[in-house]
Amino acid sequence: MKKWLPLYIMMLPGALYFIINNYIPMFGLIIAFKKMDFSKGIFGSEWVGFRNFEFLFSTSDAFVITRNTLLYNTAFIIINMVLGITLAIFIADVTQRHLKKVYQSAILLPFLMSMVILGYIVYGFLSMQNGIMNNSILPLFGKEPIFWYNEAKHWPYILIIANTWKTVGYGCLIYIAAINGIDPSLFEAARIDGANKIKQIIYITLPSLVPTIVTLLIMSVGRIFYSDFGLFYQVPRNAGLLYPTTNVVDTYVYRGLMELGNVGMASAAGFYQSIVGFILVLSANMIIRKVSKENALF
């Protein structure tokens, strides 16, 4: 044992970090069953049983945030998959090396931006007084200015476009890597047999991508109860009138905790997310293990 001791000491700082950053908050989830008193801390506060949950599920908020989170994520998963694969097939087919590089760069670039920047970019287009939409584009078609940040009905489209712009590149690069891994002799043989490009895609490329698609799909379904806080907080600029279509579990928890001081409700919603999220991740992994064992997380 003595011989291994230095190695355990090396792991100590990291282990300590996980305890502080991850394990203490996991136990802290019991706060959902308590009435938080900041002077007494999580463990000293008074128990209230399921009262926080009763309050949460008696409001319409619980339904709205669950619906929004699930619907947005479903849309994001489908669009990123279809568009990601399409762009990947197109890029893999580009023969000019320089152009290929340009396309690959363009697809990754938005992924490296912060959500704050994305929020500013969207604002540049949609700002009511200064935005390019209201000032230049809508007048071109003879349309009246739209008060984007006051009207909730536009936001499902705006958020889906913004999310696609920012994140499609990630999956796309994974698909490109998978396409590059396909044995080129398959395409060669298909060409000799007279298969055109579309046939090659249907019979060679897509079937070869199935394992990658299934893995990415199941992993994102496992995370379907979590949303990108930044996208839903920064891009709509936290505008209150937009909450019906922009409020998701993560923004609800944040606002409950920080802006409304309603720790009970926020902690109940957070608990709900952690538990449902955990169950979904475990189920997703179980399915992956059945489909393709080597892609399972554990």
Place this chain on the structure above:
Amino acid sequence: MYKKKVSSFQLIAHIVLILFTIAVILPFLLLFMSSITEESILLVNGYSFFPKKFSLEAYKFIFLSSTKIIRAYGVTIFVSVVGTTMYLTLASLMAYPLSLSKLPFRRQIMFFVFFTMLFNGGLVPTYISYTTIFQIKDTIQALIIPTFMLNAFGIIIIRTYFASNIPETLYEAAQIDGASHFRIFTTIVLPLGKPILVTMGTFTGITYWNDWTNGLYYLNKRTDFYSIQNLLNAMIRDLQFLTSGPMAAYAGEEMSRVPAVGVQMAIAFVAVLPILMLFPFLQKYYQKGIALGAVKG
């Protein structure tokens, strides 16, 4: 040799890809053009790709008149450098022992690391424990420690790299020569693991550079610790944020002359500029990292 001809399929591919590339570039162009448009034009015509009148007022304001922006830039650089260094140190120190197949309790420790990917406490308990037990509210550590300083994903990837790229016989030989574990770590593991450390360092550096959540959660009174992203976030709520508080040059009536609309866009542009400039370098490592993440960790 056969003559290459562009098929109609490739033509469609190019058209779609060119449109997509334009859709990526245009928003950045709008950001930049708006930042160099004269304030009076902005107020009348709004943001546009072809401003009628150019002006560098916004940049002059950022670099000459505002101590807040320069300071926030400094905070961002500091936090990114320190955070990335801490991440790589903690992650590689933990990944090396876990890469050794003979380490006792290896599976149990891996599970301890891995479980953090499956289950987490979320914002509320994290916030309460950091503010009540660890008292990091309104400190500079608040931008570095929570959430980003280490993660299971990184440890698993680095461990896998160490295990598959550094032969264990190398360690055994070094041990026969009397080298300690720590010496093996610094003289063998770190130099040979450099490619993966650079990749993970790039990921982490970008994460810190782009982060605004820690500042939003934990900085309440100490707005002087705001990073550039926090500053941009604060300006959404309060356009006058830049002119409030202690300011060197702009005081009294001059406050109203701050080119606020243009300055917002100029700060946003200055915040993305380093990423745009370093992009070729970042891209190389990001693509590697994404490919690594796609395969099992």
